[in-house]
Amino acid sequence: MSVIKNKTFKQLLWVGMGSIAMFFAGLTSAYIVRKAEGNWTDFILPEWFWYSTLTIVLSSALLFVVKYKIKKNQSVSALLFSVFVLGLLFAYSQLNGWKELVSQGVFLTGEGSNVAGSFLYVITLSHLAHLIGGLVALLITVINAMKGRYSAVNYLGVELASIYWHFLSVLWIYLFCFLKYL
Amino acid sequence: MSDHHKETFITKYIFCQDHKMIAKQFLITGMLMAVVGMLMSAIFRVQLANPGETSILYNLLPGSWLNEAGVLNPDKYLALVTMHGTILVFWVLTAGLSGTFANFLIPLQIGARDMASGFLNMLSYWFFFVATVVLVSSIYVESGPASSGWTIYPPLSALPQAIPGSGTGMTLWLVSITLFVVGSLLGGLNYIVTILNLRTKGMSMQRLPLTIWAILFTAILGVLSFPVLLSCGLLLIFDRSFGTSFYLSDIIINGEMLHNTGGSPILFEHLFWFLGHPEVYIILLPALGIVSEVISVNSRKPIFGYKAMVGALMLIAFLSFIVWGHHMFMTGMNPFLGSVFTFTTLLIAIPSAIKVFNYLATLWRANIRFTPAMLFAIGTVSAFITGGLTGLILGDSALDINVHDTYFVVGHFHIVMGLSAIYGMFAGVYHWFPKMYGRMMNKHLGYLHFWGTFICAYGVFFPMHFLGLAGLPRRYYTNSAFPMFDGLSDINSIITFFALAGAVVQTIFLFNFFYSIFKGTKATQNPWKSNTLEWTTPIERIHGNWPGEIPSVHRWPYDYSKPGADEDFIPQTVPLKEGEKEH
Numbered sequence: 001m002s003v004i005k006n007k008t009f010k011q012l013l014w015v016g017m018g019s020i021a022m023f024f025a026g027l028t029s030a031y032i033v034r035k036a037e038g039n040w041t042d043f044i045l046p047e048w049f050w051y052s053t054l055t056i057v058l059s060s061a062l063l064f065v066v067k068y069k070i071k072k073n074q075s076v077s078a079l080l081f082s083v084f085v086l087g088l089l090f091a092y093s094q095l096n097g098w099k100e101l102v103s104q105g106v107f108l109t110g111e112g113s114n115v116a117g118s119f120l121y122v123i124t125l126s127h128l129a130h131l132i133g134g135l136v137a138l139l140i141t142v143i144n145a146m147k148g149r150y151s152a153v154n155y156l157g158v159e160l161a162s163i164y165w166h167f168l169s170v171l172w173i174y175l176f177c178f179l180k181y182l
Numbered sequence: 183m184s185d186h187h188k189e190t191f192i193t194k195y196i197f198c199q200d201h202k203m204i205a206k207q208f209l210i211t212g213m214l215m216a217v218v219g220m221l222m223s224a225i226f227r228v229q230l231a232n233p234g235e236t237s238i239l240y241n242l243l244p245g246s247w248l249n250e251a252g253v254l255n256p257d258k259y260l261a262l263v264t265m266h267g268t269i270l271v272f273w274v275l276t277a278g279l280s281g282t283f284a285n286f287l288i289p290l291q292i293g294a295r296d297m298a299s300g301f302l303n304m305l306s307y308w309f310f311f312v313a314t315v316v317l318v319s320s321i322y323v324e325s326g327p328a329s330s331g332w333t334i335y336p337p338l339s340a341l342p343q344a345i346p347g348s349g350t351g352m353t354l355w356l357v358s359i360t361l362f363v364v365g366s367l368l369g370g371l372n373y374i375v376t377i378l379n380l381r382t383k384g385m386s387m388q389r390l391p392l393t394i395w396a397i398l399f400t401a402i403l404g405v406l407s408f409p410v411l412l413s414c415g416l417l418l419i420f421d422r423s424f425g426t427s428f429y430l431s432d433i434i435i436n437g438e439m440l441h442n443t444g445g446s447p448i449l450f451e452h453l454f455w456f457l458g459h460p461e462v463y464i465i466l467l468p469a470l471g472i473v474s475e476v477i478s479v480n481s482r483k484p485i486f487g488y489k490a491m492v493g494a495l496m497l498i499a500f501l502s503f504i505v506w507g508h509h510m511f512m513t514g515m516n517p518f519l520g521s522v523f524t525f526t527t528l529l530i531a532i533p534s535a536i537k538v539f540n541y542l543a544t545l546w547r548a549n550i551r552f553t554p555a556m557l558f559a560i561g562t563v564s565a566f567i568t569g570g571l572t573g574l575i576l577g578d579s580a581l582d583i584n585v586h587d588t589y590f591v592v593g594h595f596h597i598v599m600g601l602s603a604i605y606g607m608f609a610g611v612y613h614w615f616p617k618m619y620g621r622m623m624n625k626h627l628g629y630l631h632f633w634g635t636f637i638c639a640y641g642v643f644f645p646m647h648f649l650g651l652a653g654l655p656r657r658y659y660t661n662s663a664f665p666m667f668d669g670l671s672d673i674n675s676i677i678t679f680f681a682l683a684g685a686v687v688q689t690i691f692l693f694n695f696f697y698s699i700f701k702g703t704k705a706t707q708n709p710w711k712s713n714t715l716e717w718t719t720p721i722e723r724i725h726g727n728w729p730g731e732i733p734s735v736h737r738w739p740y741d742y743s744k745p746g747a748d749e750d751f752i753p754q755t756v757p758l759k760e761g762e763k764e765h
Contacts, residue, residue, distance in 0.1 A: 026413030
C-alpha cells in the first residue's frame with residue numbers, strides 16, 4: 001500500500017509541477033510576443049541574480065547529499081537546515097537584485113517604467129512566490145528530521161520537498177537564461 | 183476491507199471527503215448556477231424582443247439595474263451577458279459537468295475506494311464554492327458585476343474607470359475566477375493520478391470505460407491550460423491595480439491621457455485563448471465520454487471502434503492547443519498565420535468525424551432502448567454534428583471574417599458546445615441518478631423534458647444563424663436602433679419565445695430530480711443492465727464503495743450482445759470462459 005501511496009504523491013507533485021511550468025510558459029511566451037512588438041527598454045540583469053543562481057544550485061546539490069545520507073540512515077537535519085538557509089539567502093539575493101534594478105532606473109510600474117521592467121519583476125516575483133512554498137516544505141522536513149521521523153525506508157517527505165526544490169532550481173536557471181540571453 | 187466509518191452530519195454532507203458526496207455537491211451547486219445563468223439569459227432575451235419596455239422578469243433584478251421607467255439599463259444588459267457566459271462556461275459546464283462526473287465515476291468505474299487524495303478533492307469543491315459566493319456577491323455591488331464579456335478583454339477589464347462593471351465587479355470576477363482555477367487544478371491533479379494509479383486488478387488502460395478516458399484527457403487539458411489563464415489574469419491584475427502596461431497603451435479616458443505606453447491588448451487575447459480553446463474541449467470531452475457509455479449500454483452493442491475513440495480523444499486534446507488563433511482572425515493577424523490556424527482548426531474535423539461515425543455505427547441496427555438518457559445522448563451527437571458544420575465555416579479565416587462577432591457565432595458555439603455538453607450532462611444525470619440516489623427518475627417526465635428542450639433549443643439557436651448572416655452583431659443592447667435590422671425583429675421575438683419556453687421546460691427536470699431523490703421508485707442493483715463496475719456496488723452509499731474486496735476485472739466494458747453468451751451483457755467482473763476471446 002505504501003508503495004502505491006508514495007508513487008501517488010510523487011505523481012501528484014509531478015502533475016502539479018507541470019501545471020506550474022505552464023504558468024511560467026505563459027509568462028515567458030507573453031514576454032517574447034510583447035518584446036517582438038517593440039517599445040522595449042533593454043535592461044542589465046542585476047549582479048545579485050548571479051548570486052541567486054549560485055545559491056539555488058548549491059542548495060539543490062546539497063539535497064543530493066541529503067538523499068545519499070538518509071539512505072544510509074544518517075542524520076540529515078543539519079544538512080536540511082542549511083538547504084533551508086540557502087533558500088532564505090536566495091530570497092535575500094532576489095530582494096537585492098530588485099534594489100539594483102531600481103537604482104538602474106528599471107521599475108515595476110509608474111510613469112518612468114517600461115513593460116520590459118514590469119515583466120522582469122512579475123516573472124521573478126512569481127518564482128519567489130513559488131519558492132516560499134518550497135521553503136515551507138523544507139522547514140517541515142527540518143522539523144521532522146530533528147524529531148527523527150525519517151529513516152532509510154521512510155523518507156517520502158524529504159523526497160517530495162527535494163523534487164519540488166530541484167524543480168524550482170531548474171525553473172530559476174531557465175528564467176535566468178531566458179532573461180539574460182533572450 | 184471497507185473504508186466505511188461513522189459519519190456525522192458535517193463529515194457526511196459538508197466537509198465530506200467521499201468522492202460520491204463531493205460529486206453531488208458539484209452537481210447541486212452547478213444546477214443552482216445553471217438556474218441563475220438561465221434566468222439571466224431569459225431576462226436579456228426579453229430586452230432584445232421588447233426593447234424599451236418593462237417586464238415582470240425584471241423584478242428579479244436589483245432596482246438600480248433599471249431606469250425610472252422600469253427598463254433595463256444598457257450597461258446592465260452587458261453585465262447580464264457577461265455573467266451568463268461566465269456562469270455557463272465555467273460554473274455549469276466545467277465544474278458542474280467535470281466536477282460531478284469525474285468525481286462520481288472515476289473511483290467507481292476503475293475500482294478504487296476513493297480518489298488518490300480525498301482531502302485535495304474536498305478542497306477542490308470548497309475553492310469552487312467560495313468562488314461561487316464571490317461571483318454571486320458581485321451581482322449586488324453598487325456598480326454592478328463585470329460587464330466586458332466573459333472573455334474580459336482589456337482595456338475594459340484593465341481600467342477600473344472604463345465602464346461601471348470595470349470597477350469592483352471586475353475585481354470580484356478576477357478573485358472568483360482565480361479561486362475557481364485553483365479548485366479546478368486541485369481536482370484535475372487528483373483525477374489524473376487516481377486514474378493512473380488506483381485501478382483495480384485487471385483494469386488495464388485498454389479496459390477503461392470511455393468515460394474515464396474522456397475525463398483523463400479533460401483533466402490533462404485543464405492542468406496544462408488553466409495555469410496560462412492564471413498568468414494572463416496576473417498580468418491583468420498588475421495593469422488594473424498597480425499601473426503596469428502589459429495590455430494598455432495610449433489611452434485617453436474622460437479627457438485624461440493615461441501614462442501607459444507600449445502595452446498590447448492582443449497579447450491578452452493570445453494568452454486568454456490559449457486557455458479559451460482547450461476550455462471548449464474541457465467542456466465537451468466529458469460529455470462525449472458520457473455519451474459513449476450511454477449509447478453503448480442502451481444500444482446493447484459494443485461501442486464501435488473503441489481504440490479509434492480513444493485515439494480521436496487524444497488527437498482532439500492535442501489539436502485544441504494549437505488552434506487558439508481562430509478566435510483572433512480579426513485582430514490584424516498576418517494572413518499566413520491565419521491560414522496556419524485555419525489548417526489546424528479544420529484538422530479537428532477529422533477526429534470529430536471519427537467520433538460521430540463511431541456513434542452512428544454503434545446505433546446502426548442496434549436494439550435501441552430509448553431511455554431519457556439515451557435520447558439526450560443521441561441529442562448530443564445531433565447537436566455536435568449541427569454545430570460542427572458551422573464550425574467549418576468559422577474555422578476558415580476567409581469565411582469567418584464575414585460573420586465575425588455576429589449572431590452566427592452565437593448560434594454556432596451554443597449548439598456545438600452549449601447544447602452538446604448540457605445534453606451530455608443531462609444524459610449523465612438520467613443514467614447515473616439511480617447510482618447517486620438509489621432511486622429512479624420518472625421516465626415520462628424525462629421524455630417531456632427532452633423533447634421540450636430539444637425543440638426550444640433549436641428554436642433559439644437555429645434562427646440565430648440567419649440573424650448572423652444578415653449581419654446582426656452580438657452583444658448589442660438593442661437591435662431597434664438600426665433601421666437596417668428592423669426586418670429582423672420578428673426573428674428576435676421568436677427566439678425569445680423559445681428561450682422562455684425552454685426555461686419553463688427545465689422546471690420539469692428540476693421537479694423530477696428533486697422529487698425523485700425522495701419519492702422516486704427504488705432502484706435495483708443494475709437497472710440498465712450495464713457492464714461497468716459502478717453497478718456492482720451496493721445500492722446504499724458507503725464510503726469505500728465496496729463492502730468487501732474490490733472486485734477484479736476480466737474483460738473490457740463493452741461486452742454487449744456477445745455471441746454465445748447467456749445474456750446480452752457480461753459485467754467486467756465476470757471471468758472469461760475457457761476458450762472465450764476477449765473481444
